[in-house]
Amino acid sequence: MCLAFGCGNKSFDTAEALQLYIQQPENEYVYSKTVNGVDFSVLYKPTDLLVNQELGDHKSAEIVDSLRDKYKAYMYFTVSMSKNNQELLSNVAGNKRRFGAMVNELAFGMEQKVHLYTPKKDTVLLVDYIYPRMYGMSGATTMLFVYPREQKVTNQEFMTLSIEDLGFYTGEVKFKIPTKIIASEPRIQFN
Template identity: 70%
Template sequence: MFKVKVFIVILTLFFIACNKKSFESSEELLEYLQQPENGYLYSKTINDVDFSILYKPTDLLVDQTLSRVVTKSKVDSLRTKYNEYLYFSLSMSKNNQELLSNVVGNKQRFGAMVNELAFGMEQKVHLYTKQKDTIAMADYIYPRVYGMSGATTILFVYPRDERLTNTEVMTLTIEDLGFYTGEVKFKIPTKIINNEPGIKF
């Protein structure tokens, strides 16, 4: 009986591996990810604020780090490094502008929002499992673009916790950032993690 179970697990992993999509370049992969029907991009608009969540597979991070000289050992090393985490890119905009551009006339609100975006987002964004287990944020990156972008974009990093990969759905929530949106909630199937596409390096 044990041998049968082991065989089924191996067969399942083999099936998943064979069905993973692989692209010739990061541009092709990104184009695939940005098509909502493929399950990696989620968007909604609440009170004129546009929110979108993009899950970034490991190979996108690998490609951004690789130098011009690409070797199998370097790719494997970077994949091992980045595969320890999950990466979600959150984009928020109002009137096709980044959030700060919408409060620039109010010095107090502007200063408070700069501080919140730079240092307080781990208190505002939460990821948890179907069983309501909260996954602690590992890090986040908020690049200041000084009004040069049409959206506020932040990269959130979470550990690749087995509680996520062993459940069907994960939920990412964003608390109200002062634009009267209430809590914004995205339900994301975990199959996108277990079967994420890659790049043919």
């Protein structure tokens, strides 16, 4: 169990308390940058937040353990990007061609734009990503990226999440993320 979740990891009574904890920059689960007016944020989502999302009212120890086993094989990163406190698409809405190209890129091409790699430049292959369309109702374009929890990453001191320029003249934006946050993921006390 210590290998999967780390020993001495923090524990919280509720998902809300865990969410508040990981949103504090000093705890190293969230990273933010602004480049050329585009705000970027990367948040590592601990396994128990995904477990809680699927759990509902059925909180037996067996179901919790089963869901933890299901989700612990992966690392989950929420990437948020906004310009002028709006979704990226809202900033290109006046240009039909650019709007269509960006919709296509966000929905189908992000595996070519977002990369996770080790200090030795070993690339971790993207398992999946989710781009929920918010149709201008959100203050940011927020996506979930899923990577396998591989030893070649977790055995390193840090990993780098890189986001290529999406047409806003930001260049490549990189986030150096310590792997200790994965080894010592905070948990929720479900019982």
